Amino acid sequence: MLDNPPPILIFAIGNESRGDDALAPLLLRSLETELAARAAQFECLEEFQLQIEHVMDMQGREVVLFVDAGMDTPAPFAFYRIQADDSAMLYSHALTPTALLKVYKQCEPTPPPDAFVLCIRGESFELGEPLSAPATENLAAAQVFLKGWLQKMRS
Numbered sequence: 001m002l003d004n005p006p007p008i009l010i011f012a013i014g015n016e017s018r019g020d021d022a023l024a025p026l027l028l029r030s031l032e033t034e035l036a037a038r039a040a041q042f043e044c045l046e047e048f049q050l051q052i053e054h055v056m057d058m059q060g061r062e063v064v065l066f067v068d069a070g071m072d073t074p075a076p077f078a079f080y081r082i083q084a085d086d087s088a089m090l091y092s093h094a095l096t097p098t099a100l101l102k103v104y105k106q107c108e109p110t111p112p113p114d115a116f117v118l119c120i121r122g123e124s125f126e127l128g129e130p131l132s133a134p135a136t137e138n139l140a141a142a143q144v145f146l147k148g149w150l151q152k153m154r155s
Contacts, residue, residue: 005060008041008063008153009045009064010035012046019128023120024120028044030139034147050099063115064115067119070119082116083101120138121135123135
């Protein structure tokens with residue numbers, strides 16, 4: 001963990017070799033210049049999947065945004081606040097954002113940061129596939145939304 005981490009952490013979860021699973025990393029890269037100019041406020045991490053160790057990345061943050069692609073997500077995207085999932089679960093090699101918040105609550109003495117999910121609808125997640133046309137449109141809508149959200153987070 002950084003001594004004074006930026007207050008907002010953005011996770012981009014996805015695998016660029018699996019078609020529309022590349023949506024989250026592509027979204028962050030499309031905003032790279034804007035985010036880099038505000039590095040004191042935002043930190044971005046690209047990951048294939050969430051791990052228990054990501055609790056350490058969440059320490060000292062005010063807000064965490066999880067960006068991912070989803071097949072059953074309403075088009076063009078869904079944005080919502082999440083809480084820790086307090087139901088029983090087995091920890092495997094990958095966690096959902098709500099499961100990661102639960103691990104945070106179990107490991108850390110402070111409450112978890114406010115957490116949100118931005119899930120962009122994808123259509124095709126096959127290995128070696130390019131980004132689908134509908135996902136490209138959904139990505140554009142998510143870019144507009146995230147730019148607005150970033151502006152709100154400035155104040």
